[in-house]
Amino acid sequence: MTDTSASSPDLDRAIGFTIPARHARGRIARLGPVLDEILAAHAYPQPIETLLAEALTLTALLGTLLKDAQGQLTLQAQTSGGIVSLLVCDYQDGALRGYVQYDADRLGEVADAPSLYALFGKGHLAITFDQATSNERYQGIVPLDGDSLAAAAESYFFQSEQIPSLIRLGVRRTVGGGHVAGGLFLQHLPEGEVGRDRLHTRLDHPEWEHVATLGQTAGTDELADPALPLESLVWRLFNEEEEVRLLAETRLAKGCRCDPDYIAQVLAKFAPEQRAEMADEQGNIVVDCAFCARNFPVPVDTIAA
Template sequence: MAGSDAITQTATLDDRVVPFTVPDLDVRGRVVRLGPSIDTVLERHGYPEPVSRVLGEAAALTVLLGTALKFEGRFQLQTKSDGPISMLVVDFNAPDNFRAVAHFDEERLQQAIAAGATSTGELLGEGHLGMTVDQGTQATRYQGVVTLTKQSLEEAAHQYFRQSEQIPSRIRLGVGSIVNGTGRHWRAGGLIVQFMPHSPDRLRAADLHPGDAPEGHEILASDDPDGISDDAWAEARSLVETVEDHELLDPMLESERLLYRLFHERGARVFEPILVHEECRCSRERVLGMLRGFSTEDRRAMIADDGTLGVTCEFCSRRYTFEPAEVEAGLSPSP
């Protein structure tokens, strides 16, 4: 794809989430396509390519899960691990905006690149992934934690749903870039499908091998990691596993068209898209409140040579500068 006209024509296909259901298979899901929003986040920081790719995956996953919230609140994905990428943080603020940042060790990253160890699991290493739902009060805050053992973010998400939500789920994530007349631009996409049958009996895991079954008795085993032996779920899962990265990233392929390709034999019911965008939660008032939370000694140590206190937001790189008297006296911030 090349040329600004093509970009204009496909603008409405990007930065949106399309919810859907497939009643015949008892599944529901969402498709996310991130274009200018994720490109803005990644280009703002100028991350090396492997870091941008991993953070793009995390952003697509966070938006997929965050848009399921039925209330105004925050969904956060955060990793802490021992790999070259030591931390990822992606905040989704319901109903429609997100921000993201990564911390990494440049020297270790270059060593990993030289060794060809650039998969998501290798770059994250071992540690933990936390997913937090926050409605604004401590009483309504919930967190699920998954152990990272050099697996992909897709695999970590599957593990989260098995142990925290107990909902059979399959997720596909893709990150890449396109080159057109205006340069190189990052894109990210994702698809989640969840098995939600009316009968809870269909969610039961397959029985363990009986051990003393009569000779010649056929033992039916499930190849699903959740142990679910259900034909509808097996079909939905296998269809999702056929999705390739280019299908999630192609700026000319509508999410609705992708769903038709997957489920045309069964019929997918598509709902109103959710438009999303990149937006930071920082503000002068928030930063001022944070500074006032430090001790007097700490604030004095933060004063620069020019006599001011400066703070840069790690998410959006916006710089805030304060006079010490403004912080100490609790004056209202200047516009």
Template sequence: MAEEEKQPRLDADDCVTPFQVEALDVRGRVVRLGSVLDGVLAHHTYPAAVKRLIGEAVVLATLLGSSLKFEGRFILQTHTDGPVDMLVVDFVTPDKIRAYARFDREAVEAAVLANAASPAALLGKGHLAMTIDQGLSVNRYQGVVALTGEGLEEAAHEYFRQSEQIPTRVRLAVGEELQAGGGSSWRAGGLLAQFLPAEAGRAAQADFHPGDAPEGTELHQVDDDEAWAEAQALAGTIEDVELVDKTLTSDRLLFRLFHERGVRVFEPQLLKAQCSCSRERVAGVLKSFTREEQKEMVQDDGRITVTCEFCGRTYGFAAEEVFDQLDS
């Protein structure tokens, strides 16, 4: 019999839903995004292929950042050699999301024409950094993993193998929904499942590849625990359309996956697209520069103008305001 934690029903969109499958020692979260993703994308004229990549990054950052139990932010950032050479997603606990992508428009258009504009291809190779920031009083934690041309989903798996050493399965999906009157909207979804048994030995994983070990060296192998093998197999049955289907709520999706084992679905956290920039924050950043650096920022009209790359909002300061900050 399946076991469901009774909670108020929400629409399928714009929330992160924790769950637990006790019989398989699995915990995880499901993210569903509709209007929030459109809100994140609305500030820039991104090509459709770039929007799809940003959607994946936003879902991944939300899956990871929503696990934080304190006030702070989770920052996902890529630096790569692909047409989209930088992605930044900023998740502020418990519910605020913003994102930005830097890309070569001509290279993206060429990739689309060559039918080579998958999210993994647009990223290319480089690295993915994931940073947890609890504020000025606590040192930042940062984990870095290589991007080898296989995309964000595989990079997330590699991160958990290397840094967290927690057996983890991640699924990401993004879809474009055409509107009857023209135009389109975007939807995205994802699932993260982790194997967290009471006996740590059951979650053992194979050692990393020995690299330059002599030829013929026997590689370390560890068979997956039966419960985790079953959980991975079930998570592997999820189709992209299920993760972006507006009529399929997270609790129904989880019931569909794990009903034979019993799944507890906990209260969802609603999400929103919201930039954290403000005039005060920008002024604080300007204050961190030296007087000479500030002078170089002054335009012909005697003002310093700063535009937020996330939301496009522009902040203007008289040069005297900024210089007074530095003197105070």
């Protein structure tokens, strides 16, 4: 693999790669305008913006693992007593969306850069892979332990799939007030990758220790640098390896499935009497989308027709 360069900012895309001799695979993603578009729907304070930016980047890294284009990856962090009561992000075919519910008064009582425990307390992280073609669903739930979402996600893969993983996330503000977020996801696969029990993969495997050590050198300055092409970043990290294979890229976009036609289709599944109870005095059922912070009034008679 050779180094590459680009004259335009490298944003809103993800690529995959493998290191065959080390039995490792990875993904790297970077968000820019897509991130700003999602964040613009809500007037989040800075700590919540950073949290959601990291969560969306993590969602992009994990979602692009899906081989089924119509499959969906959902990341949900929840607590019953934290500042953040709910964080939800999902990915489908390159489209990202996410939002956060939080207590503004309690957030104002903590430091400008609250810890993960300060935000969630004893919360938990649920990661769900839905395969549309096979109708299979895989879900794992782990405590929100550690000092970051990345650490909690690493625990998910080790506890749920016995796969040692490394996740690095970085977010920074641009001079113009926008956001850039980047992430790196590395995994050590069973030797041969196919037909071998995953329990044979060990955290102290020398090949994994080598790859993880290299991956840990990736910092925010590189991950969230739009002037550094993703391919070049992979080359910087692993240029001394015997072979690094780049995989197809995925373009990322803001995606929310809250268009009026889709909402009407969902409401049509309710019985007519139920729809009548939902309607307001003007005869509309008003549906609120938490992801894009918009209200959609749908006339009942339109649904019935």
